Every structure is written in structure tokens, then in C-alpha cells.
Amino acid sequence: xxxxWKGGANNGISRLASCANTYATQNFQPVWYQGPPVTNGLxxxxxxxxxxxxxxxxxxxxxxxxxxxxxxxxxxxxxxxxRGETASRQTEVPxxxxxxxxxLDRVDINSIVLTGSMFHAWLHRAGFQDPKTTSYFISEAPxxxxxxxxxxxxxxxxxxxxxxxx
Ligand SMILES: [Zn+2]
Numbered sequence: 672x673x674x675x676w677k678g679g680a681n682n683g684i685s686r687l688a689s690c691a692n693t694y695a696t697q698n699f700q701p702v703w704y705q706g707p708p709v710t711n712g713l714x715x716x717x718x719x720x721x722x723x724x725x726x727x728x729x730x731x732x733x734x735x736x737x738x739x740x741x742x743x744x745x746x747x748x749x750x751x752x753x754r755g756e757t758a759s760r761q762t763e764v765p766x767x768x769x770x771x772x773x774x775l776d777r778v779d780i781n782s783i784v785l786t787g788s789m790f791h792a793w794l795h796r797a798g799f800q801d802p803k804t805t806s807y808f809i810s811e812a813p814x815x816x817x818x819x820x821x822x823x824x825x826x827x828x829x830x831x832x833x834x835x836x837x
Contacts, residue, residue: 675717688716690815694823695808701798703761715808722761722797730766738765742772750774751837752785755792757800768792774835784835787817791836803836805829810836 677683684692695712701722709715729735745751752774758764768789774780791803791813803810810833817832 672720675720684713685716685720686820687812687815688713690818690820690822691716691808691812694806694815695811696806698800698802698807698809701761702757702759702800703798712808712811716812719794719797719799719808719812723793725762726764726766726793726796729763735763735765739767740770741767742770744773745771745837748773749837750834752780752835753788753792754837755795757795758798761798764796766793766796768796771837780835783817783819784832787813787832788835788837790816803833805833 672685674685675681675683675688691712693712695715699709699711699715699718701718704718709718726735730738745754749771751771753768753770755768775785791809794809794812795801799809801807801809805811810829813836814829814832823829
């Protein structure tokens with residue numbers, strides 16, 4: 672937010688937006704969106720962060736029904752860590768998600784990967800859609816988070832990260 676706000680000018684480019692702009696090329700728009708076409712990852716990131724502001728506001732002022740964190744082991748078993756349903760409306764959406772407790776027990780899944788997984792789940796709550804593969808906004812933006820917004824190195828295949836998204 673500080674990077675975008677840029678001391679009040681509000682015309683900065685956040686490191687997250689810059690990273691997502693580099694890698695995301697598809698599915699830039701939430702399902703509820705009806706404005707002019709969103710054509711790149713920079714615009715999509717700014718739209719997503721505006722939508723999170725809306726959701727956090729609605730949740731904080733109790734305009735949404737109470738958000739819940741549930742847990743459920745997927746059947747059949749998957750590598751999913753955190754799952755959020757794609758929301759179809761722009762307002763009054765609870766920031767709920769479902770944890771896979773089996774994956775939380777794994778010591779090899781670190782907190783930054785879980786942060787990316789939660790971001791992926793919340794992008795669904797913001798109305799963005801899968802597939803969660805390379806080049807799609809809902810996958811690339813959370814993968815940027817897991818890399819600290821650094822460039823891809825090639826050392827870690829995308830699938831090694833997005834396997835934990837749902
Ligand atoms: Zn997903």
C-alpha cells in the first residue's frame with residue numbers, strides 16, 4: 672500500500688504489482704467486474720487490492736456474514752493447503768476459507784508458502800478464478816508473494832508452489 676500510495680500521489684507501482692505484471696497474462700478480471708477491460712497484471716493487482724479493501728471494510732463493519740475458518744481434509748486427498756470459494760459478488764463477502772489440517776502438520780511447508788496460499792484463497796473471495804497454473808493472475812500473484820516479489824529463478828518449478836493452492 673505504501674509503495675502504491677507513494678506519499679500521497681497514489682501513482683506508485685508496488686513490488687507485488689510489478690511482479691504480477693511480469694508474469695500474469697490471463698484471467699485479470701473478477702467474475703462480478705463490469706468496468707473497462709483489465710488488460711495486465713498491474714491493473715489486476717490494483718483492482719484486487721481495492722477489492723480486499725472493500726472486503727475488509729465490509730467484514731470489519733459486519734456488513735458481511737461472519738467470516739469462518741473451517742478445516743477439512745480433501746477427499747480424495749490433494750496437496751491443497753487453504754481453499755476459498757470464488758465469490759460472485761463485489762460486496763458483503765465473508766473472508767472465509769477452509770484449511771487442510773493434514774498439510775498444516777507438514778514442517779516442510781513454510782509460512783511464506785501458506786501466506787501465498789491464503790492470498791490465493793482470498794483472491795477467490797475477491798472474485799478471481801482458477802486455473803491455478805502458470806500465467807494466470809490468481810496463481811502468479813500469490814507465487815510472487817512466496818518469492819518475496821523476486822523474479823523466478825528457474826530453481827523452483829511453478830508447480831512445486833501452486834500445488835499448495837486450491
Ligand atoms: Zn484456486
